[in-house]
Amino acid sequence: MIYFRSSRITIVLLVTLLGLFSCVNRRSSKTMNDAEILSFHQSLLTLDTHVDTPLRLKHSDIDLGQRHDPREIRSKLDFPRMDAGGLDAAFFAVWTAQGSRTEAGHAAVKQQAMEIIDQIEVSLAAYPQWSGLALRSGDASDFDQQGKHAIFLGMENGYPIGTDLTNIDLFYKRGIRYMTLCHTANNEICDSYTDTSEYDGLSPFGFQVVERMNQLGMIIDISHLSDAAVADVLAICKTPVIASHSCAKALCDHPRNISDTLLTKIAAQGGVVQMCLYGEYVKTPEPNLPRDSARAALEEKWGDPYKLSADKYLDYRIEEKAVNQLFPELLPTVADAVDHIDHMVKIMGIDHVGIGTDFDGGAALADCFDVSELPNITRELIHRGYSRTDIAKIWSGNLLRVFQKVEQFAHR
Ligand SMILES: [Zn+2]
Structure with missing residues (x-):
């Protein structure tokens, strides 16, 4: 410890040190040149919580090991482009469209979801040197250290659960680590944002679903839910929640986006909202x-x-x-999308915001058209003065913290 004889010397030294510190800070962010930005981006652990790439895998012209031109065929993600865009890990969405809520409908959609998972397994198995099915939060960095992409599974729509809680266990065993409780219509679990209110939130079965997901260690995803359903989830959920792909309603008044009131509540429980690149959620189209x-x-x-x-x-x-x-x-830009990050950080704090692109599910920005252009987001964050630590939180730190909390609750 160094003591100074006069308080004046102390003040002068403090001012000098503070000046030096802020200089280093500025140097570490705003003044980085393009090569430094790209190398910083590549050094980050990056995780995208929502891509609909499984929809593409059904088509024979998509091969995850080949680089595709997104303007030639509608593919936004493959391993060469993940490498080019410095994207380390992603949640593949096992999405099913809401159909008839009958026993036959539930049996058929359960089979369909199982087949989508089969297809993902086949696609990943073709490139073991490039990827693998990730099951634990720690796999994001473990796979990265092995030079592989961690591919996690999220289920978009709880429709395949039908009315049987044991289906949650079954899908957990297949690797599903988050479930978006519904899609664009109500199901047995809850009300959707685009349907008429049926339960005014969660159904009685939906309350049990949330409880079982907590017990198993499956993350609850509130993207697509009605505001009342989100409020119900927050009232009973024992762990923080995520919105895997949503933007801020205050900037773009789309029903899929989240109000400031709910953003505040999600943050208060430790949750994260993953900013999405779907054009209509980023900016109301002209x-x-x-x-x-x-x-x-x-x-x-x-x-x-x-x-x-x-x-x-x-x-x-x-x-x-x-x-x-x-x-x-006429697509929105990265600057428009990062406006949502700015707003959510203002409302929720830096520990509660992340990125879930929705690539292959309709997302595209003029200057971030596929995963290969993701460094443009990091560049914009740097130009707006976000520190390296903040950017690392946005790119995976915050989401992985929630994931760990969910795992710890299940294994307590
Ligand atoms: Zn969606």
């Missing part, structure tokens, strides 16, 4: 009538392109490309 009518005509002519034969699909793609060239999509 009317683009020529494009909308050209796209509608295309849809009317071809129907669902994925149901077309290989030859017809190619013809469709030529026409679609022409429409996109004639009437380009």
Whole structure:
């Protein structure tokens, strides 16, 4: 310990030290050049909590080991582009559309979800040098140290649980580590944001589902839930929750986005909201009538392109490309998306915000069109003065803290 004879010397020294410290801090963020930013981004442990890549795996033209052009085919993630974009880990969404809530409907969707997981396992097994199925929070860094991408599973929509709690155990055993309780319509568990209120929140079964997820160590995802359902979850959940892909309603008034009141409550319980890159959640789209009518005509002519034969699909793609060239999509930018991070950090604090892109589920920004362009987010955060520590929290630290808390509760 050094003592100073006069308080004046102490003050002068303190001021000098503070000056030096802030200089180092500025040097560490705002003044970094592009090469330094990219190398900093590559050094981070990065985790995306929501990609719909399993939807693409069904199609034979997608191979996770090959680099695809996202403007040629609609794929936003493969291992070469994860490497290029410095994305270390991701939650693959096992998504199912809400269908009939009958015994037959529940049996069929359970089978469908199992088949999606089978398909993911096959796709990952083809590239053991590149990835593996991750099950524990610690796998994100463990896999990274082995030079592999940790692929976690999240289930988007609790529809495959049907009315049977033991299905949660079954899917946990298959690797599911978070479950978004519903999608765009109500199910047996809770009300969705886009459906009419059926339970005014969680159903009685939904309360049991939350309890079982807590016991098992499965993270509860509140993206897509009605505000009343989120409030119910927060009232009974024994662990922090996540919103795996949502933005702030104060900046973009979309029902999928989260109000400041709920953001505050989620943070108060230690949870995180993972900012999403889905255009309509980032910024209310400007009317683009020529494009909308050209796209509608295309849809009317071809129907669902994925149901077309290989030859017809190619013809469709030529026409679609022409429409996109004639009437380009007006996409929001990384700056628009980082505005949501700024806002959520202001409301929730730096420990409660992360990133869940929704790539392959419709997400795209003009300057972050696929995972290979993710360093642009880090660049924007640096230019806005976020410290290295803050950026590391946003890219995985906060989410992994929640994941660990959920695991610890189950194993207490
Ligand atoms: Zn979604």
